[in-house]
Amino acid sequence: MNWISNYVRPTINSLFSRREVPENLWTKCPECGTMLFHRELSDNLNVCTNCDHHMAISPRARFTALFDGGIFSEIAVPAPVEDPLKFRDQKKYPDRMRAAQKETGEKEAMLIAEGEIGRTPIVAACQDFSFMAGSMGMYVGNAIIAAAERAVELNRPLILFSAAGGARMQEGILSLMQMPRTTVAVEMLKEAGLPYIVVLTHPTTGGVTASYAMLGDVHIAEPNALICFAGPRVIEQTIREKLPEGFQRAEYLLDHGMLDRVTARGDLRDELITITRLLMGLPPAVMGDLPAPTKPEPPEVAEPVEPETPSEANPDP
Structure with a gap:
């Protein structure tokens, strides 16, 4: 087992290739101590999703x-x-x-x-x-x-x-x-x-x-x-x-x-x-910012048609 190639070299590479993580990605809730991801906290208007503490x-x-x-x-x-x-x-x-x-x-x-x-x-x-x-x-x-x-x-x-x-x-x-x-x-x-x-x-x-x-x-x-x-x-x-x-x-x-x-x-x-x-x-405001609802008009009802008499349907020649 070559400890230089298996341990030292990967360690050196990891040090030089390590990315810097921004420090402001996580916020600790001062009330309950929960670590909150910054996007999740921002989407919730800076209110803790665990204890509802308002920051x-x-x-x-x-x-x-x-x-x-x-x-x-x-x-x-x-x-x-x-x-x-x-x-x-x-x-x-x-x-x-x-x-x-x-x-x-x-x-x-x-x-x-x-x-x-x-x-x-x-x-x-x-x-x-x-x-x-x-x-x-x-x-x-x-x-x-x-x-x-x-x-x-x-x-x-x-x-x-x-x-x-x-x-x-x-x-x-x-x-x-x-x-x-x-x-x-x-x-x-x-x-x-x-x-x-x-x-x-x-x-x-x-x-x-x-x-x-x-x-x-x-x-x-x-x-x-x-x-x-x-x-x-x-x-x-x-x-x-x-x-x-x-x-x-x-x-x-x-x-x-x-x-x-x-x-x-x-x-x-x-x-x-x-x-x-x-x-x-x-x-009152219309929820969802939609147009105000209008009263639907009653559907049109067709007038009934009288059935034709047999003489009118088949007149004598």
Whole structure:
């Protein structure tokens, strides 16, 4: 037995011919630990197929699944002043912004768009938690105002998906000023008689919860989403008591009257279509995006023919 040809050579060949496997092909569910193939996870809208844990999803991926045919148009947002306070902690604020933009591929923490869901025209806004924890800064305030103005201009409802860790500390008092600004934007929709629907996703906390995230006509949450102003750990340290199981989670808030519905991500589109058309006074949407059924016309009935008499059938010669 030649160990060089039978062992060493195949080992060397395998080292040089080994293909590199991308690291992002599999995702581990943080709830149950199941390894999920990236295509399977994407097809299921970033929801674990084993335990139904709802993971984070980007605004573009959410809009692609929400709008008819995945088609939507972005709405321009006025750019705010860059780094108005010249803030610096471990990094400069502009450096943090550039790092977040490179990581997410987005300009800021909120994306707004217009399109149709179930042939119902809407305006939608979605926060991106992966962009500096979805923090509410001047750009987010401008985005919500732009979305509300566009909804009023087109006479469309506004659907907002919230996901934030609170106000953006790098903008100081200017970020807190977005709370009354966005409240005025919501009031514009109410004065125009247009529905404002909020979908609270995990997590929605801080000043976002204290302003536009809790001012909707209808509040829907994704399962097990954390929704609060101050987090449970802060509350426990303050009152020095153990909080109830599931405190500040979507199901707990639904039981205590703070939410209207808790809906899984896969059922959310149909739920929003139904609620939006109901609030806009429109007829129910046709499932499957098919033409509306028409009432069939009754079949034509032929008039009876009288049988011929024998004399008429065989006249005498």
